[in-house]
Amino acid sequence: MDEKDMGTDLARVLVTEDEINAKLRELAEQIDRDYEGRDVLLVGVLKGAVMVMADLARALHSPITMDWMAVSSYGSGTKSSGVVRILKDLDTDIADRHILVVEDIIDSGLTLSWMLANLASRGPASLEVCAFFRKPEAAKVDIPVKYLGFDIPNEFVVGYGLDYAERYRNLPFVGTLAEHVYSGGKPA
Numbered sequence: 756m757d758e759k760d761m762g763t764d765l766a767r768v769l770v771t772e773d774e775i776n777a778k779l780r781e782l783a784e785q786i787d788r789d790y791e792g793r794d795v796l797l798v799g800v801l802k803g804a805v806m807v808m809a810d811l812a813r814a815l816h817s818p819i820t821m822d823w824m825a826v827s828s829y830g831s832g833t834k835s836s837g838v839v840r841i842l843k844d845l846d847t848d849i850a851d852r853h854i855l856v857v858e859d860i861i862d863s864g865l866t867l868s869w870m871l872a873n874l875a876s877r878g879p880a881s882l883e884v885c886a887f888f889r890k891p892e893a894a895k896v897d898i899p900v901k902y903l904g905f906d907i908p909n910e911f912v913v914g915y916g917l918d919y920a921e922r923y924r925n926l927p928f929v930g931t932l933a934e935h936v937y938s939g940g941k942p943a
């Protein structure tokens with residue numbers, strides 16, 4: 756799926772497929788260097804992180820393992836409340852493991868803040884974050900991000916794993932939606 760398939764749904768592209776691929780290579784190099792000789796478990800946050808997890812894992816040369824968590828915030832519509840419920844927990848015991856959480860986007864930061872506290876309580880050897888997109892202007896809590904893809908404006912974005920009503924996750928780029936599709940969180 757690309758821009759041509761979007762019809763009039765798209766307002767504008769914020770990060771192109773080429774920019775995404777270049778950034779993945781850059782982050783993978785850093786991660787390979789930093790974790791050399793250590794066994795790292797990538798923890799992906801479903802569902803948004805599926806794309807970045809799959810592409811990052813393939814760009815890495817280090818022997819990694821992967822696990823997934825699904826969480827749901829009790830927020831309404833597109834807003835996260837910070838109150839989080841685990842829908843799917845890890846299959847792995849992470850005590851004494853090196854954990855790199857892979858997240859598609861940090862918006863308010865509330866989801867990841869809760870997740871990091873939860874994972875830290877399980878006694879990992881180390882716990883770091885790779886976030887592919889971040890909205891600095893939307894931050895309600897400060898999240899220590901070791902590996903960052905892109906800071907983006909405080910707008911609702913779709914593509915590269917990010918959905919609107921479960922659509923658009925398979926766009927290979929990230930962009931904003933036209934007003935007739937997205938009007939502040941409610942299906943237009």
Ligand SMILES: O=P(O)(O)OC[C@H]1O[C@H](OP(=O)(O)OP(=O)(O)O)[C@H](O)[C@@H]1O
Binds near residue numbers: 862
């Ligand atoms: O920083 P925050 O304001 O907490 O928002 C970020 C979270 O929101 C998105 O998940 P979403 O709840 O939309 O679920 P999804 O990944 O299944 O689409 C995204 O994947 C993050 O997990």
Ligand SMILES: Nc1nc2[nH]cnc2c(=O)[nH]1
Binds near residue numbers: 860861862863910918
């Ligand atoms: N699709 C999507 N999900 C989000 N979750 C938090 N921020 C966003 C965003 O901008 N787009």
